[in-house]
Amino acid sequence: MSFMSHSSDHSSRSVLQSNCFGEVGPKYVKDCTRNWASQSKLGGGTFGVVYEARDTDGLKFAALRLESKHPGYRQRMRDLTEQDLETLTAFEHRNILSVLGYSKSEEATVLLYPLAGVTCLKAALDSAEIASKMEWSSRIKIFIGIVAALEYCYYYHRMGGTPCYHRDVKPSNVFLTVEWIPKLVCCGLSRLIPLVDDDKTAALGIVGLGSEGGFLCPEFTRDRTFDEKSEVFSVGVTALQPLGTVGNWIITGRTSFVDGEPSVTEQISEISEDDDSSAEDEAVEAVLGARDRRPEWEAALLPAIREFAKLTVRLGSI
Numbered sequence: 001m002s003f004m005s006h007s008s009d010h011s012s013r014s015v016l017q018s019n020c021f022g023e024v025g026p027k028y029v030k031d032c033t034r035n036w037a038s039q040s041k042l043g044g045g046t047f048g049v050v051y052e053a054r055d056t057d058g059l060k061f062a063a064l065r066l067e068s069k070h071p072g073y074r075q076r077m078r079d080l081t082e083q084d085l086e087t088l089t090a091f092e093h094r095n096i097l098s099v100l101g102y103s104k105s106e107e108a109t110v111l112l113y114p115l116a117g118v119t120c121l122k123a124a125l126d127s128a129e130i131a132s133k134m135e136w137s138s139r140i141k142i143f144i145g146i147v148a149a150l151e152y153c154y155y156y157h158r159m160g161g162t163p164c165y166h167r168d169v170k171p172s173n174v175f176l177t178v179e180w181i182p183k184l185v186c187c188g189l190s191r192l193i194p195l196v197d198d199d200k201t202a203a204l205g206i207v208g209l210g211s212e213g214g215f216l217c218p219e220f221t222r223d224r225t226f227d228e229k230s231e232v233f234s235v236g237v238t239a240l241q242p243l244g245t246v247g248n249w250i251i252t253g254r255t256s257f258v259d260g261e262p263s264v265t266e267q268i269s270e271i272s273e274d275d276d277s278s279a280e281d282e283a284v285e286a287v288l289g290a291r292d293r294r295p296e297w298e299a300a301l302l303p304a305i306r307e308f309a310k311l312t313v314r315l316g317s318i
Contacts, residue, residue, distance in 0.1 A: 012025045013055060013057065016059060016100050017059070021085075023103065024101045024102065025103065026108075028103075029063055029110055029112070032063070036051060040053065042172055043173065045172065045173060046167055046168035047068075047168060048066040048077075049065050049067055050064050050120075051064075053112075059116075061113060061114060062112070062113040062175075062185070063103075063112055064110065064111040064112075064113065066080075066108065066111070066193075073193060076192075076193055077108075077109050078108075080104075080109055080192060087191070088111070088192075090157070091152075091188045094145075094148070094181070096183060096184050096187050097183035098113070099113055113175075115175070117177060118175040118176055118183060119176055120171070120174070121142065121172070121174040121241070122171035122174075125171060125242060134180065141181065142174070142242055146182050146235060147235060149184040150235065153188070157188070163228075164190065166184065166231065167189075167226060167230075168189075168234070169235055170215035170237075170238055171238055173185050215237050216233075216234065217230040217233035220233075
């Protein structure tokens, strides 16, 4: 991938439509995100916030605005050079969303990714229409693709024996093509923005803006040390979204179970007080039935689940 620099809106659009990594005008990006409108936000995490962007001609792309509450990380993000950002183009894999270009201003550093023909995994799972079309085979493909992308980063981008971790695996950082091929974003950023261990990090309790919904390993948020187990934790919780009761985020605790008459939490709390075994059955049914958008269970899925286990164990034992 070659490198080129542009500033005008016309040139900015040309960069995004070409195969040449280059600079895009900050005003163009800001306008395309409607001045970083909350309605354009796709998700936020360790490295910043991802926005959906669209220009007046309908060109659609994703804009990752690098942000952090930590002053050290924030300064590092602003100091990233063209050469630093261009190293991200080396991450080329079927399951990685390649960076198209970047935008720099005093306000922020922004990375730009293709969005045409893809949708965010989180948005797909939250949409009844899209999730209803996601068969088990597609969900299997998504999980395997995420692990494949991480293995690629781990093996092929080692430096001095140190593996390249992602550090922010979650549904909003996974994009899907129309064929349900997963594309991971933010690959390589952990190298450009290394971990900082200081009093400010401890006080904030986060790295960057923090990962949404409990996808970061608790030990990482507490001790600020990241290793293979930390990555596997994020992969596991992410995989449970398309495999589990989609949309409820059961594992992360971000649910709407407190609503309803009676609420699921009330039903579960009554189990220990009720000798009738049917109470537990009712609670389980309520949990599994709430906004459940999974396909019907198929016995043929069992071999695939075993493969999931093997892949996760393999990644965790590297």
